[in-house]
Amino acid sequence: SQQGEEDPQALSIQEGENATMNCSYKTSINNLQWYRQNSGRGLVHLILIRSNEREKHSGRLRVTLDTSKKSSSLLITASRAADTxxxxxxxPPSGSARQLTFGSGTQLTVLP
Amino acid sequence: IAGITQAPTSQILAAGRRMTLRCTQDMRHNAMYWYRQDLGLGLRLIHYSNTAGTTGKGEVPDGYSVSRANTDDFPLTLASAVPSQTSVYFCASSEQGGDYNEQFFGPGTRLTVL
Known part of the structure; x- marks a missing residue:
């Protein structure tokens, strides 16, 4: 069962602009992870935020977590074409398995 | 090699045939996973293994089997392929099982069942 869901499904911006993607989930979590997938490639881990953290930074990435709203956002600042x-x-889904479940993703296109 | 390798890169298969997708990691990770990725559905977990010798079912295990004879290898077998198993298959690994661990993904196998 799908726990997290990204929004929007697709986003197109100009190079240099900021990109914000959101994730909503259904049940309580211990942590949330963000991954990137370039076309035709496997996923690459970007950042993990724990439930007791509200914000985390990694380079041009900023992730927030609001456990009261069951939502997270990923902000990419000063986007580049390579961020496409x-x-x-x-x-992790509800239940005891504690394996990760992935949303259907946000397709980001950064136009040069 | 470094990381995770998958073979074959792509395969076209007749329905009813048996097929094994191979996955090997050289990071000595305890946990390994198989996902399928279909357009608009994201990744769905097929099977996982938290340590050599153990396996578990994911969200969509029917029609697939796995084995984990050693730490490095985690093959996925389709006993009798059906067209609905057309998908891109990703193998992944993490140091330990569970949701706190970063997963490392292979490049994927594109499988078409006719």
Whole structure:
């Protein structure tokens, strides 16, 4: 069952602009991860944020987590054409398996 | 090699045939995973293994089987392929099982079942 869901499904921006993607999930979580997938490639881990953290930074990436709203956002600042990719949030599903489930992703296109 | 390798890169298969997708990692990770990725559905977990000798079912295990005879290899077998198994298959690994660990992904196998 899908726990996290990204929004929007697709986003197109100009190089240099900021890109914001959102993830909503259904049940309580211990942490949330964001991954990137370039076309035709495997996923690459970007960042993990724990449930007791509200914000985390990694280079041009900023992730926020609002456990009261069951949502997270990924902000990419000063975007580049190389940031063109699909971005997925991953959360553990409800139940005891504690394996990650991935949303269907946001397709980001950064135009030069 | 470094990371995760998958073979074959792509395959066209007749329905009813048996097929094994191979996955090997050289990071000595305990946990390994198989996902399928279909357009608009994201990644769905097929099977996983938290350590050599153990396996578990994911969200969509029917029609697939796995084995984990050693730490490095985690093959996925389709006993009798059906067209609905047309998908891109990704193998992944992490140091330990569970949701706190970063997963490392292979390049994927594109499988078409006719």
């Amino acid at each position: 990719a699909s971005y997925f949030c991953a959360t």
